[in-house]
Amino acid sequence: MTIAAVIGLGTMGAGIAAVLARGGLTVRACDTAPAAVERARGELPAIAGLLDRLGTPARGDATAVAFAGSLEEAVAGADLVLENVPEKLELKQQVFRQIDAAVGTDCIIASDTSGIPITKLQAVVSRPERVVGMHWSNPPHLIPMIEVVAGRQTGTATRDWMVALIRGLGLLPVVVKKDVPGFVENRVLYAIMREALDLVEEGVIEPEDLDTCVSWGIGYKLAIVGPMKLLDMAGLDIYQSVASYLNPELSRRADVSGAIAERIGRGRLGLKSGAGLFDYAPGELQSLRAERANRFVAVRKALTED
Numbered sequence: 001m002t003i004a005a006v007i008g009l010g011t012m013g014a015g016i017a018a019v020l021a022r023g024g025l026t027v028r029a030c031d032t033a034p035a036a037v038e039r040a041r042g043e044l045p046a047i048a049g050l051l052d053r054l055g056t057p058a059r060g061d062a063t064a065v066a067f068a069g070s071l072e073e074a075v076a077g078a079d080l081v082l083e084n085v086p087e088k089l090e091l092k093q094q095v096f097r098q099i100d101a102a103v104g105t106d107c108i109i110a111s112d113t114s115g116i117p118i119t120k121l122q123a124v125v126s127r128p129e130r131v132v133g134m135h136w137s138n139p140p141h142l143i144p145m146i147e148v149v150a151g152r153q154t155g156t157a158t159r160d161w162m163v164a165l166i167r168g169l170g171l172l173p174v175v176v177k178k179d180v181p182g183f184v185e186n187r188v189l190y191a192i193m194r195e196a197l198d199l200v201e202e203g204v205i206e207p208e209d210l211d212t213c214v215s216w217g218i219g220y221k222l223a224i225v226g227p228m229k230l231l232d233m234a235g236l237d238i239y240q241s242v243a244s245y246l247n248p249e250l251s252r253r254a255d256v257s258g259a260i261a262e263r264i265g266r267g268r269l270g271l272k273s274g275a276g277l278f279d280y281a282p283g284e285l286q287s288l289r290a291e292r293a294n295r296f297v298a299v300r301k302a303l304t305e306d
């Protein structure tokens with residue numbers, strides 16, 4: 001039985017732990033914040049219900065996650081440790097050192113980092129060849145694609161082990177061939193987010209209308225036809241004509257939208273704080289998450305049915 005430890009139980013933690021447990025792994029998890037542990041514990045039954053509705057391979061119980069009192073307790077005897085703490089390099093490196101000192105020589109250490117180069121994380125451990133990126137997408141129990149990213153010193157066997165693990169979970173591993181910041185998913189997503197925020201800040205469109213435009217004009221389409229295939233569908237000549245005048249116009253800002261920093265400064269972090277770019281009524285968050293989860297399930301089943 002493969003033993004996996006998940007370090008960090010925030011937005012991503014419970015869903016990842018549940019998917020690993022349903023896949024038949026023995027899962028332990030920990031968090032330095034007791035409230036995060038209790039929130040994750042409380043989320044597991046609903047996540048398990050969604051995985052049942054999706055019909056993913058069930059080799060274990062998605063709620064069978066053991067919550068450890070410390071990182072050392074969580075990682076003891078683990079075959080895989082997934083680091084899942086906040087996106088801060090120094091913190092991740094500190095946690096990687098702590099993991100490295102507590103695991104066996106055969107343990108694979110993975111990171112769910114959104115885009116910090118894996119090479120920077122493996123630089124602080126004694127066996128860098130056992131380090132690999134395992135980048136899940138939010139919500140992790142509903143999005144089947146996981147990026148597998150090898151750092152400069154990652155062993156081929158480590159990368160291949162991770163690909164096989166993800167396939168065994170019934171999910172979609174995508175091997176990112178170069179350890180570039182943001183990998184692939186977030187480089188594309190953040191180009192979209194940068195342009196979207198610019199269009200709203202420049203008064204070109206209202207936020208709600210931008211979401212409608214992108215979700216139904218682009219997201220719906222890309223869920224069925226990926227960008228590379230879409231170029232053939234639209235016509236490469238059309239792309240050349242439009243890109244020739246449009247590429248010079250697209251946002252190239254290297255900083256982060258002031259609107260984002262301003263809201264963070266007011267404690268408006270998004271769903272995790274009850275308000276962000278949008279306001280949410282107190283009871284709305286739970287119904288919003290449930291409604292979105294239902295739609296994720298319906299769309300994923302529609303896209304994967306033969």
Ligand SMILES: NC(=O)C1=CN([C@@H]2O[C@H](COP(=O)(O)OP(=O)(O)OC[C@H]3O[C@@H](n4cnc5c(N)ncnc54)[C@H](O)[C@@H]3O)[C@@H](O)[C@H]2O)C=CC1
Nearest residue numbers: 008009010011012031032033036084085086087113114138
């Ligand atoms: N939120 C998202 O949409 C996605 C985030 N990610 C990445 O996953 C990682 C985690 O992201 P989130 O879950 O959103 O972060 P989060 O901030 O919601 O949760 C992080 C958790 O780590 C805990 N933590 C902090 N230091 C710790 C330590 N030393 N030991 C154990 N636990 C510790 C915190 O108490 C918190 O509960 C980040 O690298 C992020 O970039 C990846 C995919 C999507």
Ligand SMILES: Cc1ncc(C=O)c(C(=O)O)c1O
Nearest residue numbers: 113114115136137138139186
């Ligand atoms: C805004 C944002 N940033 C990072 C990630 C993943 O690393 C996501 C996501 O998975 O959806 C995201 O929405």
